[in-house]
Amino acid sequence: MSRRTEGERIAQFDIWSRGYLSPEGDLSDAAPDFAHDRGELVALYRAMLKTRALDEKAVALQRTGRLGTYASSLGQEAVSVGIGAAMRPTDVFLPSFREQGAQLWRGVTVVEALLYWGGYERGSNFSGPREDFPICVTVGAQFAHAAGVACALSMRGEDRVAVAVGGDGSTSKGDFYEALNFVGAWKLPAVFVINNNQWAISVRRGDQTAAATLAQKAIAAGLPGEQVDGCDVIAVRAAVAEAIARAAAGEGGTLIECVSYRLSDHTTADDASRYRDDAEVSAAWSLEPVRRLREHLVAAHGWTKDEEETFRTEIRDEIEAGAEAYLAAEPDPPTAMFDYLYAELPAALAWQRAMVDGGEDG
Amino acid sequence: MSRRTEGERIAQFDIWSRGYLSPEGDLSDAAPDFAHDRGELVALYRAMLKTRALDEKAVALQRTGRLGTYASSLGQEAVSVGIGAAMRPTDVFLPSFREQGAQLWRGVTVVEALLYWGGYERGSNFSGPREDFPICVTVGAQFAHAAGVACALSMRGEDRVAVAVGGDGSTSKGDFYEALNFVGAWKLPAVFVINNNQWAISVRRGDQTAAATLAQKAIAAGLPGEQVDGCDVIAVRAAVAEAIARAAAGEGGTLIECVSYRLSDHTTADDASRYRDDAEVSAAWSLEPVRRLREHLVAAHGWTKDEEETFRTEIRDEIEAGAEAYLAAEPDPPTAMFDYLYAELPAALAWQRAMVDGGEDG
Amino acid sequence: MAEITMVDAVRLALGRALEEDPNVLILGEDVGIDGGVFRATDGLVQRFGAARVRDTPLAESAIAGIAVGLAAQGFRPVAEIQFSGFIYPAIDQVASHAGRLRNRTRGRLTCPMVIRAPFGGGIHAPEHHSESLEALFAHIPGIRVVLPSSPARAYGLLLAAIRDPDPVIFLEPKRIYRAVTEAVADDGKALPLDRAFTLREGADVTLVTWGAMVKESLEAADALAEEGVAAEVIDLATLKPYDAEAVLGSVRRTGRCLIVHEAARTAGFGAEIAARIAEEALAELVAPVRRVTGFDTVMPMPKLEHAYMPSTERILEAAREVMAWA
Amino acid sequence: MAEITMVDAVRLALGRALEEDPNVLILGEDVGIDGGVFRATDGLVQRFGAARVRDTPLAESAIAGIAVGLAAQGFRPVAEIQFSGFIYPAIDQVASHAGRLRNRTRGRLTCPMVIRAPFGGGIHAPEHHSESLEALFAHIPGIRVVLPSSPARAYGLLLAAIRDPDPVIFLEPKRIYRAVTEAVADDGKALPLDRAFTLREGADVTLVTWGAMVKESLEAADALAEEGVAAEVIDLATLKPYDAEAVLGSVRRTGRCLIVHEAARTAGFGAEIAARIAEEALAELVAPVRRVTGFDTVMPMPKLEHAYMPSTERILEAAREVMAWA
Ligand SMILES: Cc1ncc(C[n+]2csc(CCOP(=O)(O)OP(=O)(O)O)c2C)c(N)n1
Numbered sequence A, B: 001m002s003r004r005t006e007g008e009r010i011a012q013f014d015i016w017s018r019g020y021l022s023p024e025g026d027l028s029d030a031a032p033d034f035a036h037d038r039g040e041l042v043a044l045y046r047a048m049l050k051t052r053a054l055d056e057k058a059v060a061l062q063r064t065g066r067l068g069t070y071a072s073s074l075g076q077e078a079v080s081v082g083i084g085a086a087m088r089p090t091d092v093f094l095p096s097f098r099e100q101g102a103q104l105w106r107g108v109t110v111v112e113a114l115l116y117w118g119g120y121e122r123g124s125n126f127s128g129p130r131e132d133f134p135i136c137v138t139v140g141a142q143f144a145h146a147a148g149v150a151c152a153l154s155m156r157g158e159d160r161v162a163v164a165v166g167g168d169g170s171t172s173k174g175d176f177y178e179a180l181n182f183v184g185a186w187k188l189p190a191v192f193v194i195n196n197n198q199w200a201i202s203v204r205r206g207d208q209t210a211a212a213t214l215a216q217k218a219i220a221a222g223l224p225g226e227q228v229d230g231c232d233v234i235a236v237r238a239a240v241a242e243a244i245a246r247a248a249a250g251e252g253g254t255l256i257e258c259v260s261y262r263l264s265d266h267t268t269a270d271d272a273s274r275y276r277d278d279a280e281v282s283a284a285w286s287l288e289p290v291r292r293l294r295e296h297l298v299a300a301h302g303w304t305k306d307e308e309e310t311f312r313t314e315i316r317d318e319i320e321a322g323a324e325a326y327l328a329a330e331p332d333p334p335t336a337m338f339d340y341l342y343a344e345l346p347a348a349l350a351w352q353r354a355m356v357d358g359g360e361d362g
Numbered sequence C, D: 001m002a003e004i005t006m007v008d009a010v011r012l013a014l015g016r017a018l019e020e021d022p023n024v025l026i027l028g029e030d031v032g033i034d035g036g037v038f039r040a041t042d043g044l045v046q047r048f049g050a051a052r053v054r055d056t057p058l059a060e061s062a063i064a065g066i067a068v069g070l071a072a073q074g075f076r077p078v079a080e081i082q083f084s085g086f087i088y089p090a091i092d093q094v095a096s097h098a099g100r101l102r103n104r105t106r107g108r109l110t111c112p113m114v115i116r117a118p119f120g121g122g123i124h125a126p127e128h129h130s131e132s133l134e135a136l137f138a139h140i141p142g143i144r145v146v147l148p149s150s151p152a153r154a155y156g157l158l159l160a161a162i163r164d165p166d167p168v169i170f171l172e173p174k175r176i177y178r179a180v181t182e183a184v185a186d187d188g189k190a191l192p193l194d195r196a197f198t199l200r201e202g203a204d205v206t207l208v209t210w211g212a213m214v215k216e217s218l219e220a221a222d223a224l225a226e227e228g229v230a231a232e233v234i235d236l237a238t239l240k241p242y243d244a245e246a247v248l249g250s251v252r253r254t255g256r257c258l259i260v261h262e263a264a265r266t267a268g269f270g271a272e273i274a275a276r277i278a279e280e281a282l283a284e285l286v287a288p289v290r291r292v293t294g295f296d297t298v299m300p301m302p303k304l305e306h307a308y309m310p311s312t313e314r315i316l317e318a319a320r321e322v323m324a325w326a
């Protein structure tokens, strides 16, 4: 009779998925208000175009030996831009290495982005979002930082939120889970977004975990988890904004899985043709986020060829200007490697600094 | 209309809890067959008594300066014995530091157990279950080992299963989650059991995670998770045995949360009165596993005072004999610290070994 | 001015830091109501509340990573790892993030955090409770590594570590947590984070050590004095950066040096000291530099622990040997 | 006998090991169809199947821990960590379990596993892709640390590492993965795991190095020869245990020693070598032991990488300096 003597269902969990904008550009009736606002949509569209343009430029620079290894976000612009648009300027962003769309939205400049990928530390000294974290290359570590940032924000009684992003692969890391568990246990104002682009370099999403969705990983931490169409910038923005609002209201964290597709190689150092079929990639092109929003803009908001042209020109100019500034960047002096290591260089290291001072090669 | 344009429930998960033997000793109709077999029940009872007797003896030895720090399993004997009874001799056990009940069942001797806690490495050189892992002191690491063992077993096409145990605290570790995820992704024959004794030293189960159950952490890895009454040895044995059978049949892993209570201090080095109320502990005594099985044996199987006396005497004698053998143990020579470090001691270390050879103090 | 033990001094410094700076906070397993398994945080949650003295879930990597996030936001987290043997999972966050955040962002974000951990053997603890890992951290750029060896130094160095604008690994030699008491004024005075402490002067041989081995080194110096040998004993106290001048200056005077540490010998921090002497004080050496250290073995379980730990006797033997050189 | 690069030699050894011992298996991120990001496992999944060449989820700690479990069961897992900068999360399993399992069980369970990881800088890779962490591992008891520096040594040492009954950390200097080709016979012959390789003999000064810095050290030796200085160049190759006799023997002859490594200087493995010389060959030294190393800084991002890496020029300067001693 008692709970202890009979099998009993003691907990039940649902995972929901949402999307508003179909691959064909049709908007669902359930779409949020902002999705009916031409200005809002145009801003999202522009940001995705700009992200794509930056990626193209960066890849071109890399191919011609003028940039380091680069991770394009081709096909995933809606994830990144949706996050950027959902966040308030006062929130804190903790990106992985494929979220330039959100970084640009939040005020990281094209030059700064290129400087980073060009191999200059100062690319992470953003003039804009000063509290945002730099790109996190070690997969998953950013989630723990986000929990710490969220703890700081909530301890100060601010209604700001920490938003961290990682890939499908990052959900296999202990750091992801430990941090998620802290967010739950301490009810921290943090939103973890997964850009599930189906691949972690050559490892398929299905080989990364047996979990049917990545969103359900939230259940392990007692948090809500949701899946959204990661090629639908409206859905991403709406889901992330709602999660931010809940977190800011003291209701704790959320895990959001954005289902996207990595249309590019993993990075410029990768050759995806070694491990995946062209057919899969071609099929995925029909889902990509930029075209579907354009088609919707054209159909529902009379988006014109002229407007499109103007945008493209403006963006091209902006990216080109950024690229030129990047290419003209002054080198850092070798001593820079000592000058930000500690608040004040310990006397014990002075001789090492002196060794590289003046000389190019120490 | 399409999945992508409407909110949709895409996954649903239930967590079930079971128990067959009530705190009052009443057996549910749903109980498995073995629960009606006097011999089976008596064996489980005896193993729990023996575990409790070992714990008592060990604590007494520690209190009198003749044993090192010791972690009693008082109140959790059903978890450990249930696991031991569910496992087949050929399965591989990977214990935490509080599962002496299962170790004894599987053939680790009282002397070996005491040698380990007395500070002799050779206590982990079990004469019985030669493939079982030694006690894992670093919380959570055993789960990864278990995944590795399970991978080995399945690669050889054997129907054996790796069974690892950890505490409620261990479920917060990245290692627990990473390993669970591997078990799911690789469909490994592994069973992870959580002895949720409500405390991780001074940290309450509720402060460890916001998850309503620990069983639901399985969902993150796409595995079945189940909660059982960890004070009901019948339920523990049944649940673990079923999970082992599934794993052996190639159906993959399971996470089982056993809800128990740590009636003792964390270890002999701990003073739980600093952080928890006596009232909570007293209340928990009404749930403990030994008495409820005894009451059931008396009521349903005519368990007699004589039988009880005989058991207690036999067990006391066995434990005393083990303790005496332990106290008479020969010390290891100091050179032992070199002799099992590598298959063959590298020549570079020969002089270090020579330094401790013969001398007590090097 | 009360006579207090080293663990009392740690607690005193933590309380002081919590009092003087609202951004200081403490986190770790069992640091709250339990007061830490060694009672280093005893009473702090009662004084400063559960928001500033935080019990964490059992997850060392996240503890370190969360400290990074807090520090980047201007807090000064003091994280406790319950025993240094459990610090390995935190190394990634320390090496890849804490030690790099300032450099990586060219000073935009900084990481003023402390990780405290009791370290070392000799208390008959279970496996993994006796490790000495200072050398691992001393190799990692962008951080500091500090090891006190007395109540007064624990107090002053911990205050300095907490106030320091960069990440500090603070390793507490638990074997001597309660070995001696000393009068320590709670005056808020920090000690420098790059100065060694000469505990005893002597012209014949230099003993360089840190942590709990300070005890055996001083005992050895006493015994040597009876043999007519004047040993200088230096507690290095900060390993990263370390006070090479103090060591080199002493060795230049004595011409002889022993380095004593409990950690495994190979690639231990003693090697760094010896290497530095071989680079910069070679001409003044009259005897080989000797290391008296733990063996290159796994730290044995309690029954053989004594055979692993460098003893006063082993130090003495090595000292006599270097004294035999002309 | 084909002329092959070092990464080819790694692949050759892996294929050989998989062929000769059914218990050998490979696991790691992208080691399967992708063949590893450096192609070290290229073609192996096709030859040996996905059960023996296993792509893993992205989780370094579990990769190491699973290798421990496999090894305890008699398999010989060869785990790849994609870049050594991502090995930190695996250190806990290596130090707390792989290196202890045999000792902890008094030989009942053993841990014949290898962790391979490309290490070192100089290829203009992103952050965290250029670390040199050999010193951390060299301090951990119960394991071996091996670093090849040529195709032939990669082949022979990797075979030895895989066949060794204990855990081995095998660090591959990726900067020279494809720098030179060499004729390597696939004869299954292993090299010893505790012998240094004297690459060039010389009576005037000993250069001790390992990994990719072998290249610059040999270049420096060439340049020194033109200046009339005969440098002996020793590739240490195995750091734990290391061939102290080779180093000491050479230094006793030359009286001068430079140690060259890319890792940060402080508490780097160079310190161990210098310390050993100061302990055992002091009398024969005619000049201070010099370390030419990476700085105690975070490895810079690509634009300043060149300023961090020890250059042939820096080695030469140090060599000229020690040659100036009488
Ligand atoms: C801890 C760690 N391990 C390995 C790597 C090498 N690596 C870089 S990206 C990557 C795959 C990441 O996959 P995912 O998380 O899905 O992100 P995506 O690249 O698809 O955006 C790997 C293995 C790394 N950067 N960090």
Ligand SMILES: Cc1ncc(C[n+]2csc(CCOP(=O)(O)OP(=O)(O)O)c2C)c(N)n1
Pocket: B098, B137, B138, B139, B140, B166, B167, B168, B169, B170, B171, B195, B197, B199, B200, B201, B262, B266, C029, C058, C060, C082, C086
């Ligand atoms: C990785 C690690 N961190 C910390 C410790 C110290 N420690 C030992 S037991 C324990 C609590 C474990 O709690 P739980 O997992 O619930 O197991 P229980 O002791 O309750 O059986 C802690 C923090 C440890 N052994 N390992």
Ligand SMILES: [Mg+2]
Pocket: A167, A168, A169, A195, A196, A197, A198, A199, A200, A201
């Ligand atoms: Mg991905």
Ligand SMILES: [Mg+2]
Pocket: B167, B168, B169, B195, B196, B197, B198, B199, B200, B201
């Ligand atoms: Mg517990």
